[in-house]
Amino acid sequence: MTRPLSVVTLCGSLRAGSYNAAIQRALPELAPEGMSFSVLEGLGDIPLYDADLQAKGFPAAVTAMGEAIRAADGIVIVTPEYNYSIPGVLKNGIDWLSRLPDTPFAGKPMAIQSASMSVLGGVRAQYHLRQVAVFLDALVLNKPEVMVASAQQRVQDGKLTDEGTREVIRKQLAAFAGFIEKVAR
Numbered sequence: 001m002t003r004p005l006s007v008v009t010l011c012g013s014l015r016a017g018s019y020n021a022a023i024q025r026a027l028p029e030l031a032p033e034g035m036s037f038s039v040l041e042g043l044g045d046i047p048l049y050d051a052d053l054q055a056k057g058f059p060a061a062v063t064a065m066g067e068a069i070r071a072a073d074g075i076v077i078v079t080p081e082y083n084y085s086i087p088g089v090l091k092n093g094i095d096w097l098s099r100l101p102d103t104p105f106a107g108k109p110m111a112i113q114s115a116s117m118s119v120l121g122g123v124r125a126q127y128h129l130r131q132v133a134v135f136l137d138a139l140v141l142n143k144p145e146v147m148v149a150s151a152q153q154r155v156q157d158g159k160l161t162d163e164g165t166r167e168v169i170r171k172q173l174a175a176f177a178g179f180i181e182k183v184a185r
Helices: 019-030 050-056 060-071 088-097 123-136 163-183
Strands: 006-012 035-039 074-079 109-115 146-148
Touching: 006 019, 006 060, 006 163, 019 035, 019 074, 019 109, 019 146, 019 163, 035 050, 050 074, 060 088, 074 123, 109 123, 109 163, 146 163
Parallel strands: 006 035, 006 074, 074 109, 109 146
Antiparallel strands: none
């Protein structure tokens, strides 16, 4: 990494004991030197997308998130899988953000992570999020992928404790730093 990198993170879960939020909280300690993180707050405060509401103005949480994403070098989305897809709250937030003028995702490097109690680790949510990212014109890091299976065995007391999982995330974040440098030229 040749310069400090600022990355924002967005968690697709609102649950207090979320495994995905635990992974999100672990990112700063697993990142390469020079990569800093800011958490995007307020996803649960965004009303359901409605063009009539948009006509009255964007919710404050949406504009704040949009500004933070635009200012960042990259974004990491950490999400559970709900019914073989991404959670509605995450999709709703993305729907709002995608309608901002100068859409914040366009050309923005993105890494995706997921955690699930299942043995698949949220793989289907990731594939759906990748499809959404195509429309957003985001630049998604392809490999290495982070899909934390059996998350209930890897997160204890709100902390990511499994060293194998931590190492996979370290590798992804190192690759993400290189990816940001490569696509930001």
